[in-house]
Amino acid sequence: MTLPHPDRVRAAGAALAAEASRFSGYGWMRGTSGNLSVVIERDPLVLAVTASGLDKSELTDRDVVLIDEAGNALDPDDTRPPSAEAGLHAHIAARTGAGAVFHVHAFDAVVAGHRWPEGVEIRDMEMLKGIGHLAHGETVTVPVIANDQDMRVEAARFDEVYVPSTAEVPEVPALIVASHGMYAWGVDVAAARRHLEIAEWLLRFAVATR
Template sequence: MTTLTTPRISELQLREAGAALAFEAARFAGNGWMRGTAGNLSLVLDRDPLRLAVTASGLDKSELTERDVVLVDADGKSADVEDPRRPSAESGLHAHIAARTGAQAIFHVHALDAVIAGQLWPEGVEIRDLEMLKGIGHPAHDTTVRIPVIANDQDMTVEAARFDAVYVEATPEVPEVPAIIVAGHGMYAWGATVEAARHHLEITEWLLRYEVGIRAATR
């Protein structure tokens, strides 16, 4: 059995997280959002210190098993000295989003409409008067909701700073938008549970698909 560097996290906890993330990855791959090895998913296992289970790099996301996750620290680096596998390249941004928002699950996929929307609206995608906005915590009418867009970079410390520049912490007056687009890359969504993160991802993707479709239909 692997000896983890965080004693409070057991092998069983890591495998349970792996099973949950494998299930979600298969679902998203079936939607065409995680083609081949693209995308990555994470689940917070501890917050003091911050530890996340993140899908391992280079694996087909439609075929993951409970063992295909790597334990990472607050910097997105491997937290298990005995595990030779590389965590996802975006693990640092997962950890940053978890720390910044308090989310327990963070999902990153390469949904095509998110990439197109980021290209069409690089300053952010504004959406209003759609019933599905309720699914990401916003009123369906009379409020403009903006899905932020940030530029892509291979350095996750750069991406974390860009995230901070556009992320607005939730207040009673300004609810959180639990998703962000990375231009030319894909999107992230997060939530307090695996189910919440999934719903936020699915609903945001639908909203973006609608906006892209309306743009194409009215040109």
Template sequence: MSETTSVLDLEEAGAVLAAEAARFASFGWMRGTSGNLSVVLSRTPLQLAVTASGRDKGELTAADVVLTDASGAALGAGRPSAEAALHARVAALTGAGAVVHVHTVASVAMGHRSPGGIAFRDLEMLKGLGHGTHEVAVTLPVIENSQDMAVLGDRLEAALSPGMPAVVVAGHGLYVWGADPREARHRTEVVEWLLELELTRS
């Protein structure tokens, strides 16, 4: 029997992810059919609900989600995002319950300007990432892109940074994770705010 970590079934997860995707799309962070979202439905074995491939993220319905395993492979009908395997890798590595991947201008621009990582310090918004005070310094890792999700997952694992539940994939976009879709959303908005601030400073 699986160890369930979510109270959502697949249809409920689809409704939640559709609502989250519509929010991000309204910000211009998931243009065209770009980006993808996931939520963990079971930890043992690891199973996720992942947004379906090739769909406009501002128009998703509860049915536009696919059940996947720890390798990102579909367990039923539908075709998940090509990056489903990376979502599963993040969930396994970090214990996250939800993962957000958005294609924002600020993440791509700052990844290009700071390929060694993007440092933030002494900013009140860092509290939104779980820090008790603004008097901290954290680094948002930047990793090289790859179409091979195993390679990209290895790069992400090697780059994980304490106190920063996110990574920029160079020339691609931003991955952020949290305990559930709501926390992942809040963290995504915080990290994007930090990136936009740094972009204005550069």
């Protein structure tokens, strides 16, 4: 297949580097942990995902790898491996239609997943509006799945808990992977960031108050 123009890849890399720096500042991407991706092409699906093994506070616009819908590296001239969770990024993007998928190791998300392995219920919180739900009168559940090193297993587990949007109820654009971290996604980078930050805040509140 024809690879995306290098300028588009560099622009995606610059956007992800800025987000990684932001999340590293929050303490969500310590060391080399976590990974971020953005969709560059939809049909066939092509994502730019942060390269593996790099300090996420120091990324540049060149520190991304192109992957396909299965999470496989696309550029034969780029020998760097994509992040280990690249396959799940691609699956979430394909399944939800998201334009960006972010994965971080926020501490309170891990605690929440440990405390409520069947899902974290949140209700009557003003911040729920930031992930598309009602501030009152609706119980929102952030799903939790078990951790596995095989992203095909994780993709199947995602499908078991993911509930797409309907005319009545929007999706919950976040997921906790037990003993690991959390994912959030959105139509673009800004939406994915907003969903991640708000979901983490809600989880932190739940952990602190229950």
